[in-house]
Amino acid sequence: MINVIMPPANLDEKLDWLQLIRSQNVGPITFFKLLQHFGSAKAALIALPEKARKNGKSNPVFSRKKAEEEFTKIERFGAQLVALGEENYPPLLAHIDDAPPLLQVLGNDKFLKKRTVAIVGARNASANGQVLAKQLAQDLGQYGFLIASGLARGIDTSAHEGALGTGTIAAIAGGLDVTYPPENHSLQEAIKERGVLISEMPLGSKPQARHFPRRNRLVSGISRGVVVIEASLKSGSMITARLAQEQGRETMALPGSPQDPRSKGGNLLIKQGATLVESAEDIVETLERPFDRPSQKRTFSAPIGPLFEKEPKKKIALNADDARLSVKELLGPSAVYVDDLLRQCQLSPTDLNGILLEMELAGQIEWQPGNRVALIS
Structure with missing residues (x-):
């Protein structure tokens, strides 16, 4: 028996989804397990208070009024609230284990259908690293790729800037109306006009440390492959690379000097089997290998x-x-x-x-x- 999670059929069901994912201790994985177990978000919302009482907890359900208010704010801001399974949900993202049930999208959602490659790296990137990231993004854009990154300082910023002419997507750690880092405000505005921004956090949310790994899984999840340029061993870029491997994405890295701590992460990835790349052509060749594009439907085989x-x-x-x-x-x-x-x-x-x-x-x-x-x- 195959169980298929279908997207909300109407606004009322979408608000059920929003209530459920915003409820206490309900993350993306639990969200879909609850849908599978109870058959619908509405049924899960009815059952949650009783389950909480059994554990001596207060009602964990996010209020309907707050869900309606959040939905109104999203629309007034000019963004869309897109559910997994809907036409404009990023197709590859739908198939990671912890895909967000609901995603806020701001900008040109047509870009979400393009082949995507992520470029990530050090926040304290060298001048050469930033120049290289920008050039790679420009070149890959000419090959028809959308460039994804996380709007951080350094390599992320350079990659977005290089891809503005052809299309770029930024995954935001906080709300779509919050700029982090602050100096990237004009870049975020440019991406809104010439690319696309995505976030799973409510509007007004300020980024916190625990939000960045979640943001990183979006960067890798929407992409066919991740390119690492300058990353220390303990960095967000290495987390993104690990997530890419878990998600079955191509992992690529540019080699660097062993004397530069910013090169140790990329060099280690290459030692562990990541593809060594030096140019856009190398990246394109790697990503042009046969790639099974999964169906948009979220299924369970049990x-x-x-x-x-x-x-x-x-x-x-x-x-x-x-x-x-x-x-x-x-x-x-x-x-x-x-x-x-x-x-x-x-x-x-x-x-x-x-x-x-x-x-x-x-x-x-x-x-x-x-x-x-x-x-x-």
């Missing part, structure tokens, strides 16, 4: 109850408290595959899934890409 590979042959019946305790004891801060968790616990897939959803809504666990789950310290 029945609505179990979300696991197979039903166990026999499980021992446990009362609710003992079941929750047994699951919690098997979890830790390191993410574990849910199928492995199922094999080690004494629960059916349906019961385990229900307990994990309750723990997520109680803020005790977090879902991670690859159907993995970890205990929050």
Whole structure:
């Protein structure tokens, strides 16, 4: 049985989606698990308060009034609220594990259909690195690629500037009406007029440290490949490269001097198997390899109850408290595959899934890409 998550059929359903994704402890992965489990966002919103009460928590549901107010603000700002599965949702982004159910889009949404390559790198980039990023973006634009980046200082800024003439997309860590860094205000305005901006955060949201990894997954998720230019070993660009690998995207890097700390990240990626590139032609050749363009529909290959590979042959019946305790004891801060968790616990897939959803809504666990789950310290 294949379960397909269909986009909202009307404004009322889209507001249900907005209420659900804005509800407490509901992230993108949990959002789709709730849709799969309850059949619709409206049904999930009805069930959440009771599940919260079982865990001694207050009602986690985002109010309908606030959802309506947010939707009105988005429209007045001139942006669109696009749901996964709708025609103008970025097609590749729809198929990452933690794709945002709703995305705010500002600018020319026709660019979202273009082949996209991301260029990312150091905020404190060298002059040569910035010149190279700008030139690569210009050249790739001439080959018909949309250039994606995160509107940060340094390499991101240069890549966006180089692609303004052909098209660029910026993923924003905060709200679409907030500029970060402040000195990129004019660039953000130019992208709004000559490119496209995307964000999953509410208008008015100021970027926080925890928002940037989420922004980075958008940069890699909308792209067929990610090019790293100058990145230290512990940097946002390396996080983007790792996310690209997890998402099945091409990872490319420009080599640099081993004496420059800004080159260590890219050099390490090459050692680990990323494609060494030195020109736009190298990037185009890499990205022109056969690439299976997935369908826009979000599907699940398991029945609505179990979300696991197979039903166990026999499980021992446990009362609710003992079941929750047994699951919690098997979890830790390191993410574990849910199928492995199922094999080690004494629960059916349906019961385990229900307990994990309750723990997520109680803020005790977090879902991670690859159907993995970890205990929050």
